[in-house]
Structure formats: structure tokens, C-alpha cells
Amino acid sequence: MDILGLSETVLRLIIGTIVVALFGIIFGLLYKGIDRKISAHMQGRIGPPIRQPFRDVRKLFTKENIVPENAIPWIFNLVPLLGLVATISILIYLPIGGFSPIMSWGGDLILILYLLMFPSLAMVIGGFSSGSPYAIVGAQREMATMIAYEFPLAIIIISIAWKLTQMGSENVFALSTIAGTPVWNNVTGPLGFIGFAILLLALVIVTPAELSKIPFDSPEAETEIAGGLLVEYSGRNLAMFYLTDGVKTVVMASIIVVLFFPYNLSALPLLGLEGGSYVAYAIDIFFYLLKVFLVILFSVTLIRVAIARLKIDQIVYTYWVPLTLLSLVGLIFIMWDGWIMNLLGLL
Amino acid sequence: MFTVETGSGFWNPIIWVIVIVVTFLLIYILRSLGKKGYKKDTEQIKSFLSGNPEYPKEKMHIKASNLYWGFTTNLKGLYTLLRKMHTGNTSDYVLWFVIILAIFLVIEVV
Structure with missing residues (x-):
């Protein structure tokens, strides 16, 4: 790569990073507002206005940023910042609407899975550095939750990659490969379809734990441990965690969209749109935002309204026993998909 | 690159x-x-303990082993079995190693 090409790539990367950071923050807060409004209506309440999360952040910025006497100040102040930074960095690797990832060759799905741990780890480290018993209990619970949900999540990712390998794809963990060959197009019979549907269900159940939402929010558990790992946070530090939550919601929903619903409306021959035109990009972005909204509705809003908070041992059990077994059943169905069809002479 | x-x-x-x-x-x-400062020499900097008194740190210490409580509680059956197997006797561990190796070899041959 020559100097001109390199500087162009770096410039593209810097501008792209700023754009996705603003996108993640704005839409993260917007979806948070929509989620709160819909969940309030489901519970028979009016709920706050959709712009309330923006007001919350603005108000947190005007509040004092208290550092408790038992805390380790530099860690206590740094980790909320790092959590948000790492979460935003994931958006660089994800396709958004009709746009390819800003740096599709910069990292794959395995990298994204590691980066997804950063915000949770930031909360854990922040909790431990708070020097509060509530925060330490919350941090320990967050760690246990992370250990629990990584197991089924790994099975889901491996299953999709295995299927792509069987299809003869290269770079099976690359987001561009996964988005380019939607899983539903790879099935040969009903077993494969059911298998991927099971994996989708498992991922939808993993999502609230990734986002520390009810019923898997025991690390925060306001009514029991007064906010847990966030109990000592206030002001702009708390605002950073608040923003991280919003951006991570968009990230998780986008991952589900890429893995299971990477379709774009502009590709439909019915619309007769020219690929790469502004109208095509606009339609794809709108469709992507709609898909993200629907994923959040089903994996966050509906679940947190319908189910009460689980205890930490129940969370571990949920992920290690039924959900891991469910994911394995999904994987077996996908493995048997082509074999059964061959056996029945349908292929 | x-x-x-x-x-x-x-x-x-x-x-x-x-x-x-x-x-x-x-x-x-x-x-x-965002706002930077806070009142350093006030009650603000005390840990929030829901109004409970703050005891010396060694009395309020939360053990690291609590982390595993969720696992040990709901997988009690498995841990009871594993504890029985965890005899501390090296020859028992070598025996387990040989048994597992034999199982792998059988799977490989089949």
C-alpha cells in the first residue's frame, strides 16, 4: 500500500469512527427511549417521553461526579470511559444497512465476541474499584453471568461458522461472508431451518444477559443491592455507563441482524432500484433500523416486561443447562440437515 | 498490512x-x-450502605469464593460427585487419565 493509499485509509477510518460513534450514541439513546415507552405501555403506564434518555444524560452531566473514599480513583474514573470506547469500536466491524463494515478486513466475529466482553469487564472492574460491598457483590454476579452466557453464545457462533465451512465458504468468521450468505439460504431441509430457528431463539435469550437487562440484571438488582456494581457511580461517570448500555443494545441487535437477517430491501427486483444509489442506501438504512428495533422489541422489551428477575444461581442454570442443551440441539439439527435429506432421497 | x-x-x-x-x-x-467536582470533605464520599453502619474493612470483606456460589449451588449434584473423585491421591488421578485416554482411543478407532 503506498503512502497516498495509506493516508486515505486512515482518514476514512477516522471519519468512519466519528460517524459510527455518533450513530451508536444517538440511536442507542433513541432505542432506549422507545424501549422504555413500549414497556411502559405494556405495563399499563404512560411512560416517559421517547427523548427521556437524552434528558437523563444531560442531567447526569450536570450532577457531581463523586468518587467514594474507599475507591481507587484512577480505575474508578477510567473504566466507564474504556467501556464506552470499546463498545463503539465494535460498530466499525459491523455492516450497517446497505453499507459494508468500515473496516471489513480489520476484524472478524471472534474479535467482536472478545470486544463485547470489554463493557462487562469495565463494569466489573469499576465495581471492584468502588470499594463498596454492594458493588463487589454486583461485580461478582456480573462475572458469573458472563461465564454463564458465553457457553451457549460460543455454540451459536461455531454452528453458523461450521455450516459456512460445509458450504465451502472461506473466512467463515468474516462479517462480510456471514452477511453475504444468509443462514436461511444455506439450509437444505426443515431440520436445518428448525436448527437455525433454535439458535436464533438461544441468541435472543443471551441478549438480555449481555445487556444486563431483566430477568438477568441481578448484578445491578436495584431493589436488592441498590444498583450493585453501579451503586457508587454518579454524574458523568454514570452517564458513560448509561451511554455504553445504549450503544451495546444497538451493537447486540446489529449482530443478530447480521447473523440471521442480513437481507436488504434494495436488492428486491420488485423495487427496481439501482444498486449503490442514494435511494437504495436510504431504504436499506431505514430497513436496518426497523430490523434493529424489532430485535430489541423481542429480545429486550418483551422479555423484561414478561419475566421477573432471576437469582444468580438461576441465571447460571438457565444458560448452562437448558440454553446450552438447546443450542447443542440446534447444532445437531444443522449437522443432520443434509444427511437426513440424503437418506430420504430428497436431495 | x-x-x-x-x-x-x-x-x-x-x-x-x-x-x-x-x-x-x-x-x-x-x-x-460534564461536571467535574464534588464535595470531598463531606458525607458524600462515604460508601452507600442503605443506612447501615460501616464496620472495619476486614469485617465487611466479601470473599472471592462468593463468585462461584451460583455455580456450586445449582450444580450441587455434579460438584458432590467431583469432590468425591477429588481424593488428593496421585495414583487416582493417573488412573482417571488412563481411563479417559482409553475412551478417546476407542472413539478414534471406531
Whole structure:
């Protein structure tokens, strides 16, 4: 790569990073507002206005940023910042609407899975550095939750990659490969379809734990441990965690969209749109935002309204026993998909 | 350029570092818009304990082993079995090693 090409790539990367950071923050807060409004209506309440999360952040910025006497100040102040930074960095690797990832060759799905741990780890480290018993209990619970949900999540990712390998794809963990060959197009019979549907269900159940939402929010558990790992946070530090939550919601929903619903409306021959035109990009972005909204509705809003908070041992059990077994059943169905069809002479 | 490839996965650390630096600067500027100070010599800096008294630190210490409580409680049956197997006798561990190795060999042959 020559100097001109390199500087162009770096410039593209810097501008792209700023754009996705603003996108993640704005839409993260917007979806948070929509989620709160819909969940309030489901519970028979009016709920706050959709712009309330923006007001919350603005108000947190005007509040004092208290550092408790038992805390380790530099860690206590740094980790909320790092959590948000790492979460935003994931958006660089994800396709958004009709746009390819800003740096599709910069990292794959395995990298994204590691980066997804950063915000949770930031909360854990922040909790431990708070020097509060509530925060330490919350941090320990967050760690246990992370250990629990990584197991089924790994099975889901491996299953999709295995299927792509069987299809003869290269770079099976690359987001561009996964988005380019939607899983539903790879099935040969009903077993494969059911298998991927099971994996989708498992991922939808993993999502609230990734986002520390009810019923898997025991690390925060306001009514029991007064906010847990966030109990000592206030002001702009708390605002950073608040923003991280919003951006991570968009990230998780986008991952589900890429893995299971990477379709774009502009590709439909019915619309007769020219690929790469502004109208095509606009339609794809709108469709992507709609898909993200629907994923959040089903994996966050509906679940947190319908189910009460689980205890930490129940969370571990949920992920290690039924959900891991469910994911394995999904994987077996996908493995048997082509074999059964061959056996029945349908292929 | 500088992309690490493992055969099935890949990532470029330079790209990630650039992204992290740019995002860090952006978020740092955003964070600096918030209020900075607080009242250092007041009750504000005490840990929130729901009104309970704060005992000496050694009495309020939360053990690291609590982390595993969720696992040991709901997988009690499995842990009871594993504890029985965990005899501390080296010859028992070698025996387990040989048994597992034999099972793997049988699977490999089949």
C-alpha cells in the first residue's frame, strides 16, 4: 500500500469512527427511549417521553461526579470511559444497512465476541474499584453471568461458522461472508431451518444477559443491592455507563441482524432500484433500523416486561443447562440437515 | 498490512488501535462536558450502605469464593460427585487419565 493509499485509509477510518460513534450514541439513546415507552405501555403506564434518555444524560452531566473514599480513583474514573470506547469500536466491524463494515478486513466475529466482553469487564472492574460491598457483590454476579452466557453464545457462533465451512465458504468468521450468505439460504431441509430457528431463539435469550437487562440484571438488582456494581457511580461517570448500555443494545441487535437477517430491501427486483444509489442506501438504512428495533422489541422489551428477575444461581442454570442443551440441539439439527435429506432421497 | 491471520480468523491490531484512540479522544471530550467536582470533605464520599453502619474493612470483606456460589449451588449434584473423585491421591488421578485416554482411543478407532 503506498503512502497516498495509506493516508486515505486512515482518514476514512477516522471519519468512519466519528460517524459510527455518533450513530451508536444517538440511536442507542433513541432505542432506549422507545424501549422504555413500549414497556411502559405494556405495563399499563404512560411512560416517559421517547427523548427521556437524552434528558437523563444531560442531567447526569450536570450532577457531581463523586468518587467514594474507599475507591481507587484512577480505575474508578477510567473504566466507564474504556467501556464506552470499546463498545463503539465494535460498530466499525459491523455492516450497517446497505453499507459494508468500515473496516471489513480489520476484524472478524471472534474479535467482536472478545470486544463485547470489554463493557462487562469495565463494569466489573469499576465495581471492584468502588470499594463498596454492594458493588463487589454486583461485580461478582456480573462475572458469573458472563461465564454463564458465553457457553451457549460460543455454540451459536461455531454452528453458523461450521455450516459456512460445509458450504465451502472461506473466512467463515468474516462479517462480510456471514452477511453475504444468509443462514436461511444455506439450509437444505426443515431440520436445518428448525436448527437455525433454535439458535436464533438461544441468541435472543443471551441478549438480555449481555445487556444486563431483566430477568438477568441481578448484578445491578436495584431493589436488592441498590444498583450493585453501579451503586457508587454518579454524574458523568454514570452517564458513560448509561451511554455504553445504549450503544451495546444497538451493537447486540446489529449482530443478530447480521447473523440471521442480513437481507436488504434494495436488492428486491420488485423495487427496481439501482444498486449503490442514494435511494437504495436510504431504504436499506431505514430497513436496518426497523430490523434493529424489532430485535430489541423481542429480545429486550418483551422479555423484561414478561419475566421477573432471576437469582444468580438461576441465571447460571438457565444458560448452562437448558440454553446450552438447546443450542447443542440446534447444532445437531444443522449437522443432520443434509444427511437426513440424503437418506430420504430428497436431495 | 499487519493483519494477523490464524487460518480461520483474522484481525488487524493497527486498525483497532487507531479506532480506540479516535474514539477515546471523542468520548473524553464528551465526558469533559460534564461536571467535574464534588464535595470531598463531606458525607458524600462515604460508601452507600442503605443506612447501615460501616464496620472495619476486614469485617465487611466479601470473599472471592462468593463468585462461584451460583455455580456450586445449582450444580450441587455434579460438584458432590467431583469432590468425591477429588481424593488428593496421585495414583487416582493417573488412573482417571488412563481411563479417559482409553475412551478417546476407542472413539478414534471406531
